[in-house]
Amino acid sequence: MKIGLVGYQGSGKSTLFEWITGETADPSQAFSAQTAMAAVPEPRVEPLCEIYQPKKITLASLEIVDTPGLSRDHSGSAQKLALIREAGCLVIVVADFGGNDAKDDISNFDADLLIADLDIISGRIERLREQIKKPRPDRDELQKELEVLEPMYAALEGGKALR
Structure with a gap:
């Protein structure tokens, strides 16, 4: 599943992206979307693997997309929002600090x-x-x-x- 992190500039999207994926946000991709995979931990898998001993273990993962932050004056919003059209889920990240x-x-x-x-x-x-x-x-x-x-x-x- 592709999850898009969306919000205004400075809301903490890239920080959340780094926390979820373990990947450092690339400043050179500030105006385009950055994508990384995040593993979904499943504690029941390990005991099952010990019992059944499969040849391969594939855990679930999520594709996380760090979208460019929208401007509060709405300039360029349409182009930036176009980057999230393929996401199956949107997470709106909002800042409740710094006067926001x-x-x-x-x-x-x-x-x-x-x-x-x-x-x-x-x-x-x-x-x-x-x-x-x-x-x-x-x-x-x-x-x-x-x-x-x-x-x-x-x-x-x-x-x-x-x-």
């Missing part, structure tokens, strides 16, 4: 995600409308997709998150 208000950061970050979702869905709706105008064998499927996306777009425009 964690509640404000969470609500502002939710707004950033809502805008990013709105941008993705509006782009897809535009492409679908263009494709539906042309005779295509998959036109009915495209129409169904459009019918699903339009209410989602309306909800996002109304400020309601899809998550």
Whole structure:
């Protein structure tokens, strides 16, 4: 599973990344995502291995992605949020120190995600409308997709998150 650590600059994402993975965050990748694997400890495996003596032991692991920090003035947020689209889970890291208000950061970050979702869905709706105008064998499927996306777009425009 891919887990994306997201948040504003200086929130502690890279520190959490280092703590979970044991890898040192690479400053040269400050504007791109850095990925590392984190082992999932399982105390029941060792006793089972002693009993069954398998040839190979493969423990579960998680792929942790340290994303670049978003700016509180929202500059470049869309490009940075695009890096987390493939993550199966997001962990929002917020700072409640140094004059930062964690509640404000969470609500502002939710707004950033809502805008990013709105941008993705509006782009897809535009492409679908263009494709539906042309005779295509998959036109009915495209129409169904459009019918699903339009209410989602309306909800996002109304400020309601899809998550």
